[in-house]
Amino acid sequence: MILNYFIFINYKMDNKQLDNKQLDNKQLDKYINKIICGDNIKIIKTLPDNCIDLVVTSPPYDDIRDYNGYKFNLDTFKSLAKELYRIMKDGGIVVWVVGDKVKNGSESGTSFKHALGFMNVGFKLHDTMIYEKNTSSFPAKRAGKRYTQIFEYMFVLCKGKIKTGNLICDKANKWAGVTNWGKNTQRDKSGVLKQTSDIKKVPDFSPRNNIWRYVVGKGFNSSDSESHEHPAIFPEKLAEDHIISWSNENDIVLDPFNGSGTTCKMAKKNNRRFIGMDISMEYCKLSDKILKKY
């Protein structure tokens, strides 16, 4: 079944068949700007080594939601982490948005297990960033014993030395335009203090910090109302901010848990190539419908 941006890969196909069909870099073209329906590990196994610049994704975790019965456990995570490491280009980045469920009074620790699991397969933990939400469906009660859970982790993982960083500079500087009263100086060989250069003025804006805040909920996460047919989308601005930060135009951006296609949509809007994967036909069709608008 082939729609506009849509390849149907039968997820019942066994690993062996797909292993034998690993694509070379030229054949990768058939996956570019497509949504592929199937189990992401099986599909990723068909990708060549070192072919992806950036992954921006959020896995299902701790069975918080039932995606048509598809489960994602720690064993599956480990296989996926290993495959992701193989397909990332040197210096490529994986942004992994994840949180924890509270069970029997304790957070599951799944997010930490994932971060450490990525390090075990070779990734560097480049940055532990926070996605802070403006509101929660379960605000703390005065008589309660737990503060409002208001954030998820955004683990930024790198294969080797990071190759792209376009830091977003939108933190306004209080001292913009001001110059220190002093001068840059250095002693020459005879010990005399000489002026070397003028001290630069404080710029209007500097790189933002690593806690990113987004307004969430219906009407805020996405400019496409259909996106909310998916129960767990992340804000399109979050995807865009990471895409801008860690990739350049024409790079290949992958979301192996594509859902409503937020990452692919923002990759497309920012002139990147994209590949989306989702095990649910329903969500593949949803993201296909949304992507066709752009």
Ligand SMILES: C[S@@+](CC[C@H](N)C(=O)[O-])C[C@H]1O[C@@H](n2cnc3c(N)ncnc32)[C@H](O)[C@@H]1O
């Ligand atoms: C948290 S949602 C991602 C939502 C997405 N970030 C968005 O903004 O729409 C996780 C998605 O992973 C998909 N999924 C679960 N297991 C999968 C697997 N093994 N392979 C591919 N997709 C899977 C689910 O169907 C679900 O749509």
